[in-house]
Amino acid sequence: MIEFLQHLGENTRTSFTKLGRGTFFLLQTLSGILSVLTRPRLLLKQMYSVGVLSFLIITISGLFVGMVLGLQGYYILSDFGAEETLGVMVAASLVRELGPVVAALLFAGRAGSALTAEIGLMKATEQLSGMEMMAVDPIKRIITPRFLAGFLSMPLLAALFSAVGIIGGQMVGSGLLGVDEGAYWAQMQTKLDFQDDIINGVIKSIVFGFVASWIALFEGYDAIPTSEGVSRATTRTVVNSAFSILGLDFILTALMFGDN
Amino acid sequence: MQHTRTQDTLVGLFIASGIVGLFFLAMQVSNLGSFTGHDGYTITARFENSGGLKVKSPVSSAGVKIGRVSAISFDTTTYQSVVQMNIDAQYNTLPEDTTASVFTAGLLGEQYVNLEAGGSDELLKDGGNIEITQSAIILEKAIGQFLFKSASEKK
Numbered sequence: 001m002i003e004f005l006q007h008l009g010e011n012t013r014t015s016f017t018k019l020g021r022g023t024f025f026l027l028q029t030l031s032g033i034l035s036v037l038t039r040p041r042l043l044l045k046q047m048y049s050v051g052v053l054s055f056l057i058i059t060i061s062g063l064f065v066g067m068v069l070g071l072q073g074y075y076i077l078s079d080f081g082a083e084e085t086l087g088v089m090v091a092a093s094l095v096r097e098l099g100p101v102v103a104a105l106l107f108a109g110r111a112g113s114a115l116t117a118e119i120g121l122m123k124a125t126e127q128l129s130g131m132e133m134m135a136v137d138p139i140k141r142i143i144t145p146r147f148l149a150g151f152l153s154m155p156l157l158a159a160l161f162s163a164v165g166i167i168g169g170q171m172v173g174s175g176l177l178g179v180d181e182g183a184y185w186a187q188m189q190t191k192l193d194f195q196d197d198i199i200n201g202v203i204k205s206i207v208f209g210f211v212a213s214w215i216a217l218f219e220g221y222d223a224i225p226t227s228e229g230v231s232r233a234t235t236r237t238v239v240n241s242a243f244s245i246l247g248l249d250f251i252l253t254a255l256m257f258g259d260n
Numbered sequence: 261m262q263h264t265r266t267q268d269t270l271v272g273l274f275i276a277s278g279i280v281g282l283f284f285l286a287m288q289v290s291n292l293g294s295f296t297g298h299d300g301y302t303i304t305a306r307f308e309n310s311g312g313l314k315v316k317s318p319v320s321s322a323g324v325k326i327g328r329v330s331a332i333s334f335d336t337t338t339y340q341s342v343v344q345m346n347i348d349a350q351y352n353t354l355p356e357d358t359t360a361s362v363f364t365a366g367l368l369g370e371q372y373v374n375l376e377a378g379g380s381d382e383l384l385k386d387g388g389n390i391e392i393t394q395s396a397i398i399l400e401k402a403i404g405q406f407l408f409k410s411a412s413e414k415k
Contacts, residue, residue: 041264048267052274091289156278163281166289185288193316194290202282 022218025139029217032137032144042145050111050146051153057110058103058157059164065098066090066165070172074179083177087184088191090169091162095192095201096257099162101249104208107154108241112216115146116237119220120230128221143221147213154209155202162201200256207248212241300327300346301386305360305373310341311396312371313362319345321375326351329373345373356382361394371396 036043073089119142122128128138166188174181192198216237223233310332319327327347335342347354357378364371375390384390 044268044271045264047271047274051278052267052270055274055277095285095289153274153278156275156281159281159285160278163284163289166285188289189291190318192290194286198285198290201285 018222021222022214025143025218025221026214028139029144029147029214032140033148035140036144036148042141043148046145046149047153050115050149051156054107054110054153054157055160057106058161061102061106062094062099062161062164063168065102065161066094066168067172069093069098069165070169070177073169074173074177083173083179084183085187085191086169086173086179087166087186087188090173091166091188091192092197094162094165094169095197097249097253099165100158100201100204100208101245103158103161103205104154104212104245105242107150107157107209108212108216108245109238111150111153112212112237112241113234115150115213115216116220116223116234117230119143119146119217120223120225120233123221123223124225124227124230126225143217147217150213150216151206151209154212155205158205158208159202196257200252203256204249204252207252208245211244211248215241215244299349301349301352302330303345303347303354303384303386303388303390305343305345305390305393306335306338306340307343307360307362307393307395308340309362309395309398310343311362311364311398313341313343313373313396314371317370317372319347319373319375321351321354321377326375343373352383354384355380356384356388357392358384358390359392359394360390362396364397 069090070086073086074083077083077086077089119128122142128142131138131141170181170184173179174184219233219237219240220230223229313329313332315329315332317329318325319329327345329343330346331344333342333344334340343360354375355378357380359376359378361374361376362371363374378392
């Protein structure tokens with residue numbers, strides 16, 4: 001019994017210290033933003049590896065998710081003779097939920113894990129301490145550009161995911177199943193609001209981008225500098241990002257769409 | 261140097277396509293492209309019962325959508341529903357004796373405000389009131405009245 005309590009206490013303590021270190025790390029990262037903006041080349045290089053290299057997986061997944069939504073939605077809606085509202089269903093579910101969430105999960109898997117492994121390996125091979133020896137701040141030089149790149153790429157990727165998904169739903173819906181193309185777009189336009197749906201979706205993706213990049217970079221920076229430690233940190237990045245994204249999504253949805 | 265130049269191009273392409281995606285969502289998917297509620301004028305109508313009317317419900321005349329409901333409130337002295345409507349600026353020739361009624365699109369569809377133009381020469385201005393209104397038909401009430409009537413006829 002005592003042992004159990006001791007274990008519980010120790011776990012609580014370690015998770016709180018980790019949260020504290022993470023917050024401190026985030027503040028340090030954010031304080032480096034100005035110095036990164038004066039050297040945009042660092043940011044551009046990271047935008048390439050975080051954003052451009054995620055482009056393909058995001059658009060292809062978006063296309064397939066939209067196509068599946070089109071198929072499933074059609075089967076259910078046609079029971080009620082409401083196939084015309086397929087556009088509303090596909091667009092609303094993509095813009096409000098699936099776009100930001102699935103894009104963020106893919107982002108955590110594709111870009112987040114790569115960031116953790118890269119930083120963890122830099123730490124294991126003592127590149128980070130080497131930089132400190134040369135009086136180069138590794139946070140400003142390595143971490144902040146990657147953080148900014150993830151933070152900026154995520155909304156763009158989520159918007160692409162939704163846009164491609166809606167086109168995919170239209171391809172299946174009106175190309176394959178015979179929903180009127182005009183009704184698909186017109187119903188969507190009357191039912192979806194710019195402020196309530198699109199902007200809230202973008203806000204969601206900004207929050208997810210922030211959290212996913214923060215977790216990925218912190219896990220890498222905090223990794224035990226061995227090959228096993230780096231592999232564990234990479235796993236933790238994907239698991240923790242997925243948890244935080246889905247949990248935050250619930251909270252954000254309750255806040256945003258709760259009153260209507 | 262060649263390598264960074266392709267990288268720059270690709271990053272530029274990525275950002276441009278992301279912005280195109282956002283623009284697509286704004287203009288093609290949401291209502292931003294079809295109707296903006298800013299450049300219009302507001303008129304008010306009082307209903308005995310506005311039924312299931314909501315903010316953003318359409319306002320139409322002769323079947324054409326000319327605006328949206330912008331606010332619904334309850335008047336505590338007259339016990340009426342006060343419905344504010346934002347009418348698109350290009351439809352500024354509604355006569356003063358226009359009739360407003362709450363209709364339902366289809367049997368179970370959403371409710372909307374229908375404006376029927378009168379014959380007056382005076383026009384409705386910004387902040388104007390519609391005097392003649394017709395309340396929403398509440399389905400339960402209508403069925404109840406029908407049942408009551410048919411029961412009393414049998415006696």
